Amino acid sequence: MGAQDGPTLIASVQRAFRLLEAVSAHENGAPAKQLARATGLPLATAYHLLRTLVHDGYLRKLEDGGFILGDKLQALHSxxxxxxxxxxxxxxxxxxxxxxxxxxxxxxxxxxxxxxxxxxxxxxxxxxxxxxxxxxxxxxxxxxxxxxxxxxxxxxxxxxxxxxxxxxxxxxxxxxxxxxxxxxxxxxxxxxxxxxxxxxxxxxxxxxxxxxxxxxxxxxxxxxxxxxxxxxxxxxxxxxxxxxxxxxxxxx
The missing domain is CATH 3.30.450.40 (GAF domain)
Structure with missing residues (x-):
């Protein structure tokens, strides 16, 4: 791993946590634009992280485009x-x-x-x-x-x-x-x-x-x-x- 990769990875993890916290504040789900505003992230960055979190099971995307907490996060909580x-x-x-x-x-x-x-x-x-x-x-x-x-x-x-x-x-x-x-x-x-x-x-x-x-x-x-x-x-x-x-x- 290059010398500059560490801070970049840490920042990405911090952004992902901010998105998880924002999603958890909306029981019925929230769209990417709302989550980007709530976390202060550029929409492209927020959407990329949201897709990654959905892929890994930490979030779930609803049919209306909103995001809610996924099964993997619920399992961790349990x-x-x-x-x-x-x-x-x-x-x-x-x-x-x-x-x-x-x-x-x-x-x-x-x-x-x-x-x-x-x-x-x-x-x-x-x-x-x-x-x-x-x-x-x-x-x-x-x-x-x-x-x-x-x-x-x-x-x-x-x-x-x-x-x-x-x-x-x-x-x-x-x-x-x-x-x-x-x-x-x-x-x-x-x-x-x-x-x-x-x-x-x-x-x-x-x-x-x-x-x-x-x-x-x-x-x-x-x-x-x-x-x-x-x-x-x-x-x-x-x-x-x-x-x-x-x-x-x-x-x-």
Missing amino acids: TARGQTLLSRIRPTLAALRDELATPAYLTFYEEGEIRVAEIVDGPRAPRVDLWVGFEDAGHATALGKSVLRELDDAGRNDYLSRHSLADLTPRTVTSSSELLRRIDSSPVAPAVTDLEEYALGTVCVAVPVYCGDTLGSLGVSLPAERVSRLGDVAARLLPTANRISRSLSLTI
């Missing part, structure tokens, strides 16, 4: 909002990690998949090696089984119809009917456990959480030799999960 929500509960997750000396995991059930939203670990509480993604291992993890336990019959059947129950360890349950039976008869309900079903040498326990109407789960993992603690850990998870659900639901 992602930023999600990061803000998570930042508010990280101290709670960190406190749980420190109290139990275990890593803390948070998942949400979104678009038919169980997805990890946050993991808070540390040197004294290392996370489990997620060698198989949760999309393919919901049946073998306490976090995934917690979500399945809360779903209604239609939701469970939908999930199980789209996911094979892979045999991840000798202890993994690969029968859907047996999986649901164990989930519904969990001895630590409403918590559920994973007894070396995802990874040998590791046990987990999880409880449900909610972000508004979005279902999720909060869980921790422990070395298998600490399996006798699962009941006590489950009891500690429940008030934390309730606190997280309240915090997330109050901020959406």
Whole structure:
């Protein structure tokens, strides 16, 4: 890149941001001429930047010639909002990690998949090696089984119809009917456990959480030799999960 390109590129980025700000001030859209006047840009410059922003998905051009914010910018806003929500509960997750000396995991059930939203670990509480993604291992993890336990019959059947129950360890349950039976008869309900079903040498326990109407789960993992603690850990998870659900639901 030439020595003179830097300032030119910076100026172009600044102009593009000014146009985005101007567009955001007009909910029903604004034409290029109006946006050029609002930003003090020459019409040709404004139109060139607007076309670039439309091409990249940050703006959308309406049939009447007006410009509104595009899907990509809306997606960035949604992602930023999600990061803000998570930042508010990280101290709670960190406190749980420190109290139990275990890593803390948070998942949400979104678009038919169980997805990890946050993991808070540390040197004294290392996370489990997620060698198989949760999309393919919901049946073998306490976090995934917690979500399945809360779903209604239609939701469970939908999930199980789209996911094979892979045999991840000798202890993994690969029968859907047996999986649901164990989930519904969990001895630590409403918590559920994973007894070396995802990874040998590791046990987990999880409880449900909610972000508004979005279902999720909060869980921790422990070395298998600490399996006798699962009941006590489950009891500690429940008030934390309730606190997280309240915090997330109050901020959406």
